[in-house]
Amino acid sequence: MTDLKRIGQGRTADIFEYSQGRIIKLYKKDFPAEAINQELVVSGLASSLGIRTPEPFGHTQLDGRDGLIFQRISGVSLLSLIIKKPWAISNYSKLLASLHAEIHAYEAAELNRTQKKVLCDYIQQAPLLTEQEKEKIIRYTEELPDGNKLCHGDFHPDNVLCDEGYWIVDWMTGISGNPAGDTARTVILLSVGSMPDDTPAPLKLFVQFLRNKVKAAYIKEYLRLTGHEYSTIDEWILPAAAARLVEWIPQNEKDALLSIIRARLKTLV
Ligand SMILES: Nc1ncnc2c1ncn2[C@@H]1O[C@H](COP(=O)(O)OP(=O)(O)O)[C@@H](O)[C@H]1O
Ligand SMILES: [Mg+2]
Structure with a gap:
């Protein structure tokens, strides 16, 4: 598994530190791609409307799992x-x-x-x-x-x-x-x-x-x-x-x- 530091865990995904000021939300294996895309689309919409939500930076794959990269919140x-x-x-x-x-x-x-x-x-x-x-x-x-x-x-x-x-x-x-x-x-x-x-x-x-x-x-x-x-x-x-x-x-x-x-x-x- 990746040597990134895990900073959060939810029911669908693990959250890791990624790069300066960013995190990666790494979904459970075989998590439906459609749902991940939905998260990207709605996060992008919320962010563009001015709602305070971590800015999404797109999709990637890591260790065979799908991930989305977001602005990191230190809270x-x-x-x-x-x-x-x-x-x-x-x-x-x-x-x-x-x-x-x-x-x-x-x-x-x-x-x-x-x-x-x-x-x-x-x-x-x-x-x-x-x-x-x-x-x-x-x-x-x-x-x-x-x-x-x-x-x-x-x-x-x-x-x-x-x-x-x-x-x-x-x-x-x-x-x-x-x-x-x-x-x-x-x-x-x-x-x-x-x-x-x-x-x-x-x-x-x-x-x-x-x-x-x-x-x-x-x-x-x-x-x-x-x-x-x-x-x-x-x-x-x-x-x-x-x-x-x-x-x-x-x-x-x-x-x-x-x-x-x-x-x-x-x-x-
Ligand atoms: N952008 C972020 N910056 C820092 N921590 C985050 C960020 N997004 C999520 N987390 C942490 O990870 C936890 C799980 O993330 P979340 O997106 O709610 O996943 P799930 O869909 O599995 O519930 C959050 O409750 C929070 O503690
Ligand atoms: Mg959650």
């Missing part, structure tokens, strides 16, 4: 700041909301991946749901209000890096759509998250407490900034939860999503 994630300074949680959550609302102010009609199509494709592939349930959720999703705004698709505190400013990373899931759907995904991510089985109970409780605090303050600030009602976000919870079932998440997290999905399905006529 820590918002998630690590929240854990380190929980007393400042309210400010960090407001920041999360304001960055998200800022992204949503931009149009992204030029992106060919659209929210409803992506959501419905995922729901169609979702494990654990019956064909009838999938059909019902897809029909419901198709009726939701359209949008053509820039949506990050995976906006959470670990995808925000902080130095003297703030940087949004990880644009692979970027799409054009209704911001309310993008916010609903963040609400789901802050609502349902599991920890390894051997996590000590007090730590589990503490993390759950922090997550709930972030969620409440994030929602409140997002609604204040945009002037929207929570109901506009809430109506996207069902597809956001169902689409997440296709992801590589632990079974107990899938079970929690399933209870949300089935409770909501019951309320549909």
